[in-house]
Amino acid sequence: MSLLESIKEGRGRRLAKELWPQTAFAAVAAIVRDYGLRSLAQLDNDTVPSSAPPARERLSLFPLLSAGQYHLAQEIIRQYNNPYLGYARTPADIILSQRLFLAHPDLDPGILATTPLAEIWRQNTACQPEP
Amino acid sequence: MWQLLSGQTEILVQDGFLYLPLLFDAEIAAELAARGGEGRAAGDGGACSLEAANRRPDAAALLLRQDGRYFVQSLSLAALAEHYQTVFPEEYEKLRLALLQEVLSRLRTCTPVLAPELETILFVVLPYFLRTRRGKHRAKTEAGAFLAYVAESHTIPDQAADLLAAFQEQAATLREVLQWLTARQAANPDVPAPAGNGPAVRRWLRTVLQARIIAQEMAQVQEELAARQALADLPKEQLAILLTIAARGALEVDDVGFCGDAKRPGVYWVYKKTGEYVLQDYYGRPYLFPDCRVAVCSAGPFQPVVLDTYKHPLLRRCAPRQPICLTDYQAPQEFSARAIIQALQEGLNALYYGYNSRKRNGYNSLDGFGRHHSEVDFEDWRLPEDDPRILAGELEVKNR
Numbered sequence: 248m249s250l251l252e253s254i255k256e257g258r259g260r261r262l263a264k265e266l267w268p269q270t271a272f273a274a275v276a277a278i279v280r281d282y283g284l285r286s287l288a289q290l291d292n293d294t295v296p297s298s299a300p301p302a303r304e305r306l307s308l309f310p311l312l313s314a315g316q317y318h319l320a321q322e323i324i325r326q327y328n329n330p331y332l333g334y335a336r337t338p339a340d341i342i343l344s345q346r347l348f349l350a351h352p353d354l355d356p357g358i359l360a361t362t363p364l365a366e367i368w369r370q371n372t373a374c375q376p377e378p
Numbered sequence: 379m380w381q382l383l384s385g386q387t388e389i390l391v392q393d394g395f396l397y398l399p400l401l402f403d404a405e406i407a408a409e410l411a412a413r414g415g416e417g418r419a420a421g422d423g424g425a426c427s428l429e430a431a432n433r434r435p436d437a438a439a440l441l442l443r444q445d446g447r448y449f450v451q452s453l454s455l456a457a458l459a460e461h462y463q464t465v466f467p468e469e470y471e472k473l474r475l476a477l478l479q480e481v482l483s484r485l486r487t488c489t490p491v492l493a494p495e496l497e498t499i500l501f502v503v504l505p506y507f508l509r510t511r512r513g514k515h516r517a518k519t520e521a522g523a524f525l526a527y528v529a530e531s532h533t534i535p536d537q538a539a540d541l542l543a544a545f546q547e548q549a550a551t552l553r554e555v556l557q558w559l560t561a562r563q564a565a566n567p568d569v570p571a572p573a574g575n576g577p578a579v580r581r582w583l584r585t586v587l588q589a590r591i592i593a594q595e596m597a598q599v600q601e602e603l604a605a606r607q608a609l610a611d612l613p614k615e616q617l618a619i620l621l622t623i624a625a626r627g628a629l630e631v632d633d634v635g636f637c638g639d640a641k642r643p644g645v646y647w648v649y650k651k652t653g654e655y656v657l658q659d660y661y662g663r664p665y666l667f668p669d670c671r672v673a674v675c676s677a678g679p680f681q682p683v684v685l686d687t688y689k690h691p692l693l694r695r696c697a698p699r700q701p702i703c704l705t706d707y708q709a710p711q712e713f714s715a716r717a718i719i720q721a722l723q724e725g726l727n728a729l730y731y732g733y734n735s736r737k738r739n740g741y742n743s744l745d746g747f748g749r750h751h752s753e754v755d756f757e758d759w760r761l762p763e764d765d766p767r768i769l770a771g772e773l774e775v776k777n778r
Contacts, residue, residue, distance in 0.1 A: 272403065272404055276403075309403065310403060311401035311402065311403055311406075312401060312402050312403070313399060313401060313402070314399070314400070314402055314447060314448070316402075317401075317402035317403070317407065321407075
């Protein structure tokens with residue numbers, strides 16, 4: 248690479264827009280609010296209300312929750328803390344994110360951001376060789 | 379707003395402010411923890427007037443604590459009532475219509491005799507061109523002088539009696555409406571700021587807004603009655619002429635006048651006629667320009683146009699309502715008598731003196747030089763150089 252190309256590439260990298268990091272709190276807050284979660288047990292028992300809205304494509308940058316919802320969100324983050332939690336979009340994704348991280352801890356963030364966790368889980372499970 | 383006050387959202391009211399449940403994120407929770415759960419308990423602080431509460435710069439009063447829950451200060455009730463009309467104009471209008479339902483039909487029949495623009499045109503712009511403050515028409519007021527001037531040249535029309543009767547009837551109706559409003563105001567005493575939750579605030583806000591609407595309407599009706607009284611003090615024939623002008627929406631006196639825009643009600647074209655004048659071309663040959671109306675629209679833009687189908691070197695083609703080509707003229711942005719007068723004078727000066735025969739400026743030249751660029755031909759307006767009207771001085775060559 249010539250010096251000129253190197254300078255251009257460096258500048259391009261520096262000026263490129265960076266996505267706002269998707270925090271685990273923003274993801275969990277959106278789920279708690281959209282699905283009307285009231286307790287941690289709802290996740291464990293899989294008793295999430297069926298009339299839930301479709302998963303959000305974009306999360307709120309600065310989510311705000313009522314006191315009860317905030318405490319529940321913090322409890323979920325403490326219970327299921329893992330680097331993939333920020334990519335969860337449904338209550339099932341919260342549990343799946345932990346399993347996915349334990350099974351495949353080095354997934355590409357680009358794939359995580361663009362593909363549903365369930366789909367990633369299905370693909371990676373299908374690719375595994377039969378024992 | 380009414381949704382917020384519907385009772386579904388829990389609201390506390392203290393010291394004239396609405397307190398809404400505090401929402402959390404990690405930063406707010408950390409800040410609250412750092413403050414050690416600081417915040418006044420709900421009910422502390424005692425009674426406080428709305429005005430005093432509005433001025434209070436007390437940051438510590440931002441949080442209220444009740445049963446372990448936190449509420450954060452939001453709107454001031456006084457500000458909510460004061461700015462409600464601006465922030466929620468549709469809801470305010472609905473409330474106004476519902477409140478004034480009983481007198482609305484009567485109020486609608488009593489529109490102001492003169493709209494503010496029409497008043498400016500009649501009593502400032504036209505007198506400026508007619509010079510009514512000079513000579514025998516001098517009067518104490520501009521309106522009186524102008525109407526006396528018009529009364530001299532116009533006969534009182536037949537429908538004047540009907541218009542006068544309608545004028546007096548409307549004044550009586552307005553007085554009735556004022557009585558109704560006064561009674562309604564007396565029935566609504568001042569309501570103190572509510573101490574309760576959502577529905578109580580809603581009731582309070584509705585009452586305060588109703589009181590504001592009544593006060594506003596009373597002020598408007600009183601203003602209209604005062605304006606009508608000032609008109610009623612005019613001599614009868616002047617009042618009849620004024621009412622006729624207002625009903626027709628058009629007037630012309632001594633080559634100055636105004637007329638309504640056919641497509642836009644309430645918009646007027648103020649015009650001044652040029653009269654016949656002569657311009658000469660590069661070779662000194664005279665051209666007779668017929669009379670036309672240079673006009674300015676009261677709704678802007680305040681650029682002079684020629685209302686009639688007309689041709690001139692400073693007009694692009696031969697068509698009605700063409701703007702006059704002006705250099706270095708910054709049109710004012712807002713309606714005022716000065717804007718109209720200035721634009722009319724600029725337009726007239728441009729038609730009379732704007733064309734330079736040597737420079738052949740403008741869109742078209744009189745003598746046909748460079749005709750391939752021009753759609754307009756002035757040959758049909760050319761006069762013989764020894765025309766008796768020019769020799770006698772009846773027609774002035776403006777660009778000599």
